[in-house]
Amino acid sequence: MICVIGCYDIIPSPCVLQRLCEVVCGPNVPETMSLLCSGAKVLCHSGDSQCPTPISLAERAGQAMQTELLRHNEYTETPAYVHQVPSRDPVTSTPPSAAGEEELHGKLEEDRFLFSQENDSAACDVLDLREVISIFHSSNGSTHEFEMVTLTDQLVCNADTEEDLLNHLLHILRVVLPGPIDEEELDGVFAVSRVSLRDGGGLQHTEVWAVLRGGQVLVYPTDQQRHRERLTLNPETQYKIDSTENTIELVTRERTMSMQFERDHSCQSWHSLLKRAVTTKRKQRPSLYQLPPNATGNVPPAIERCISHITQHGECQLQAI
CATH class of the missing domain: 2.30.29.30 (Pleckstrin-homology domain (PH domain)/Phosphotyrosine-binding domain (PTB))
Structure with missing residues (x-):
């Protein structure tokens, strides 16, 4: 699988700022770093009159590492937002080229996406899918x-x-x-x-x-x-x-x-x-098992799923249900 990776300037949304105020109250320092990189302001207002900034929230929660990280980035300036107008539909096409864009091979491994220069080469970057x-x-x-x-x-x-x-x-x-x-x-x-x-x-x-x-x-x-x-x-x-x-x-x-x-x-x-x-109707999947013409009543859904599974995979796979 080929993946094109690009970094884009973004405007921190209220949701990102709100998330920063939540995360600094716990031990998840990597997520705090990710939020700061996405443009969340250390000096944003938390909405709490007693702890008006993320720093004061982290201090109140006793999160020393979070507090230190925030203080180190208290006056860090994030890159200015540059509006980019895509030449095609942004939903159905590759985003416009940007500085830092790179094409890599991708491979899934549990909850990680490993990227490499070639299919058989060692991974040069890793994405935690939970991000x-x-x-x-x-x-x-x-x-x-x-x-x-x-x-x-x-x-x-x-x-x-x-x-x-x-x-x-x-x-x-x-x-x-x-x-x-x-x-x-x-x-x-x-x-x-x-x-x-x-x-x-x-x-x-x-x-x-x-x-x-x-x-x-x-x-x-x-x-x-x-x-x-x-x-x-x-x-x-x-x-x-x-x-x-x-x-x-x-x-x-x-x-x-x-x-x-x-x-x-x-x-x-x-x-x-x-x-x-809103204009697409969902298609019902046909059942693999059909009742005989002379049968009456309905098969309970749970039983029908078992019958379908056995029909498709055989009895030896029944334990997999």
């Missing part, structure tokens, strides 16, 4: 590719076949999404992003992973005690984007929800893909 905040399936015709977005990078990965690409994509999604994932849930995925979710006119935000596919948005809370949710999309679904806040609001008959993204690129890409999602 990924958005994934976009952007295959088009004979081009089989998907894009991964972190707080600081965008990676466009190309595969020789769609099957190879989907296998890589499924592996990555099983790492980043919380809890056990059924392969059927990820069938036909357009986009996956970590977002801050707000319901209706409420003020409370919840960190979740949102999955966009034809006719649906699936919501996976990072708190696995909360239930997963499914929002149905159709041509009547209303959606609007607030680019200043990196927010998309979805309005259906049953529900209104607002999703705030960590990067403007993710927000813009979702907005473009929603045009497809």
